[in-house]
Amino acid sequence: MSLASSSISALRKQLAAREITAVDIVDELAAAIAARDLRIGAYLSHDLADARAAAAAADLGLPLGGIPIALKDNINALGQPCTCGSRFLATGYTAPYDATVTARLRAAGAIPFGRTNLDEFAMGSATENSALQVTRNPHDLTRIPGGSSGGSAAAVAADLSIAALGSDTGGSIRQPASHCGVVGLKPSYGRVSRYGLVAFASSLDQIGPLTKSVEDAALLLQAIAGADPRDSTCLDVPVPDYSAELEKGVAGLRIGIPKEYFGEGIDPAVRALVEQAAQRLQAAGAELVDISLPHTEHAVATYYIIAPAEASSNLSRFDGIRYGKRADAPADLLDLYRRSREEGFGPEVKRRIILGTYVLSSGYYDAYYSRAQKVRTLIRRDFENAFQQVDAILTPVAPTPARKIGEFSDDPLHEYLSDIFTLAANLAGICAISVPCGSVPAESGSPLPVGVQILAPHLAEATLLRVARAAEL
Ligand code: GLN
Numbered sequence: 330m331s332l333a334s335s336s337i338s339a340l341r342k343q344l345a346a347r348e349i350t351a352v353d354i355v356d357e358l359a360a361a362i363a364a365r366d367l368r369i370g371a372y373l374s375h376d377l378a379d380a381r382a383a384a385a386a387a388d389l390g391l392p393l394g395g396i397p398i399a400l401k402d403n404i405n406a407l408g409q410p411c412t413c414g415s416r417f418l419a420t421g422y423t424a425p426y427d428a429t430v431t432a433r434l435r436a437a438g439a440i441p442f443g444r445t446n447l448d449e450f451a452m453g454s455a456t457e458n459s460a461l462q463v464t465r466n467p468h469d470l471t472r473i474p475g476g477s478s479g480g481s482a483a484a485v486a487a488d489l490s491i492a493a494l495g496s497d498t499g500g501s502i503r504q505p506a507s508h509c510g511v512v513g514l515k516p517s518y519g520r521v522s523r524y525g526l527v528a529f530a531s532s533l534d535q536i537g538p539l540t541k542s543v544e545d546a547a548l549l550l551q552a553i554a555g556a557d558p559r560d561s562t563c564l565d566v567p568v569p570d571y572s573a574e575l576e577k578g579v580a581g582l583r584i585g586i587p588k589e590y591f592g593e594g595i596d597p598a599v600r601a602l603v604e605q606a607a608q609r610l611q612a613a614g615a616e617l618v619d620i621s622l623p624h625t626e627h628a629v630a631t632y633y634i635i636a637p638a639e640a641s642s643n644l645s646r647f648d649g650i651r652y653g654k655r656a657d658a659p660a661d662l663l664d665l666y667r668r669s670r671e672e673g674f675g676p677e678v679k680r681r682i683i684l685g686t687y688v689l690s691s692g693y694y695d696a697y698y699s700r701a702q703k704v705r706t707l708i709r710r711d712f713e714n715a716f717q718q719v720d721a722i723l724t725p726v727a728p729t730p731a732r733k734i735g736e737f738s739d740d741p742l743h744e745y746l747s748d749i750f751t752l753a754a755n756l757a758g759i760c761a762i763s764v765p766c767g768s769v770p771a772e773s774g775s776p777l778p779v780g781v782q783i784l785a786p787h788l789a790e791a792t793l794l795r796v797a798r799a800a801e802l
Pocket of ligand 1: 451454476477497498499501502529636
């Protein structure tokens, strides 16, 4: 097996036995990127000299010692670009500091290597909203990798990366993981620091791992989780030993199957694979329980009020003065603001800013924003009630496998509806993971991977990973 296709845990063993060096891994990844990323487009940039120097100095005794990890290009790493897939930041902006997750990766011995493509400011589900390049699904180059962490998912799936970090506001780790056939974990809100993640919707955003195995997801989460004085929403609670619980199995656990997630609109082949995953858990000793999450149908509308509202506020910092792009020869200050934003942001980002500003404006705030907050509470309570009866919940990740590039890029509503199964976890703040559960034949080309989603209560990542491990093929 090539080094680039190995898991973190396999590489750790080879490194410990001195069969390979960390520089070997970086070099092999760099060769794979040079050979194949021109077609896939997972990376926006990478700094080989920097990574080789870090690899040469890596402390192999540390938990992730010598392991290169790719970062979604909205997570700051000192001295590296952080474009957010936007023209706004693609003009020479480099990060003046490390995000907490980046610093923690370094402290665990890992080597941040490579910046992965994303939908502009993480707004999208296909990586087609990147203003900078197209990323293709490694399983079928005519299809999307999913998004917004499409570059991270494609890099891991194509063996251009050992593992990567992404961000998930409404599904952006889980959905591309599902489409590319890798594991993607969205931690509970407050489990991982958001300091140094460029904010999209601050009450929903979480950083998490995209990996080749559930075991690797546990290792990576372990390294990045835990309290951070720089993010007041990051919780000061103990972080369990995730790897220790992984093999405990699911005997005696109760797994909820919510009827609202198996209805209309879901591709029958996807549904069959998700049901098979449920049966595997049952065969391993779990009890399947029919449950209801009655407010599910309102999740899309609620999310597409709250997320744009928060985005419109967060993105006001991009004014042409403080960061990145600045319009040439402005007539006056207002013209400078206006044209910098007009030229810097792409159409989806503008749409969200306009929507968000509208729902927050006086007269509409009560009708939209504050009502959405109330519905959000109802969605959270649905999960609280369900978790009185069950230890975890099993659902599809996305209603269909990866679609073709460009298939409905001029229909944002259709795109928003494809987030239907992933948004609620962010609204409720609970943890969720996508685990590959098979592939479906495509009418042309190779079979397309499908993921199953497992959800667990707030801060119950140990249970989540344990169930995911048992569901893993
Ligand atoms: N697809 C969703 C959106 O466009 C979620 C994106 C995300 O999780 N960053 O808002």
